[in-house]
Amino acid sequence: MANLGIPANTIDILQKYHFNFQKKFGQNFLIDTKVLERIIEASDISKDDCVLEIGPGIGTMTQYLAEKAGEVIAVEIDKALIPILEDTLKEYDNVTVINNDILKVDINKIVNEKNNGQPIKVVANLPYYITTPIIMGLFESHVPLKSITVMVQKEVADRMQVGPGTKDYGALSLAVQYYAKPEVVANVPPNCFIPRPNVGSAVIRLTRYEKPPVMAEDEHFMFSLIRASFNQRRKTLINGLLNAGLGLSKENIIHALESMQLSLTIRGEALTLEQFAKLSNLLKKE
Ligand code: SAM
Numbered sequence: 057m058a059n060l061g062i063p064a065n066t067i068d069i070l071q072k073y074h075f076n077f078q079k080k081f082g083q084n085f086l087i088d089t090k091v092l093e094r095i096i097e098a099s100d101i102s103k104d105d106c107v108l109e110i111g112p113g114i115g116t117m118t119q120y121l122a123e124k125a126g127e128v129i130a131v132e133i134d135k136a137l138i139p140i141l142e143d144t145l146k147e148y149d150n151v152t153v154i155n156n157d158i159l160k161v162d163i164n165k166i167v168n169e170k171n172n173g174q175p176i177k178v179v180a181n182l183p184y185y186i187t188t189p190i191i192m193g194l195f196e197s198h199v200p201l202k203s204i205t206v207m208v209q210k211e212v213a214d215r216m217q218v219g220p221g222t223k224d225y226g227a228l229s230l231a232v233q234y235y236a237k238p239e240v241v242a243n244v245p246p247n248c249f250i251p252r253p254n255v256g257s258a259v260i261r262l263t264r265y266e267k268p269p270v271m272a273e274d275e276h277f278m279f280s281l282i283r284a285s286f287n288q289r290r291k292t293l294i295n296g297l298l299n300a301g302l303g304l305s306k307e308n309i310i311h312a313l314e315s316m317q318l319s320l321t322i323r324g325e326a327l328t329l330e331q332f333a334k335l336s337n338l339l340k341k342e
Pocket of ligand 1: 081082083086111112113114115116131132133134137156159180181182183184186
């Protein structure tokens, strides 16, 4: 099968199947072999790996993954792409295509069935409209995984990496940094896709920590505090937490902040991951 990373080959397939791009599915197909090679290199796949690809499109990256990995599972929502994938992936016997919405699929069940519950690697050129729920879903449902190597909107890649004191810092930064080590491996301009997206893109690799870098006694509670603080970014941390309906008393929050030697007018956006973990441990105790 011809390499679909070469633009002329992608255009041939799109014409052969009279494919119409669906904007609502965030369809921007990669047409740059250098970028594809960079993603494959960064994801560090071998024949020992089982890979989950989210949104294979016409199978461009799937072909590269199938060459390198032991097993590839590709979940694609658009049923118009299924006959195309049957054609473009027909030479590979190690690829399973599932026609479903990734947000509705039980990924843990797939990992159990396909990889005996052993950690998988996720590699994808993500549909940008659901980047955050996909990444958070993978982490929060504790899918066994080694790493996630994904193309995302440049701005989202920035958000995943930053710390307090920047405008991009938020719940996504803290969640990603609690579960994984983020590293941008490539910046990708719009002309590497068909059709061209109207934003810049970046490939980010998230390497899952075996143990989180901070100790939160109740991870779920810590993330409730984090979400509450950033939902009301302009409010003080005290007011943000009081308004969140978490059943916390003002007295207890003040007590916790004082014991951490933090100002009572501090905003949530000034706290580090370590401070959120400490705060959640203190408030849990109270
Ligand atoms: N992997 C292909 C490539 O690199 O050329 C396509 C990437 S394109 C940015 C995103 C893909 O995700 C599209 O094929 C789109 O149909 C698919 N997609 C969108 N929403 C999805 C969802 N909820 N579940 C599974 N796939 C989805």
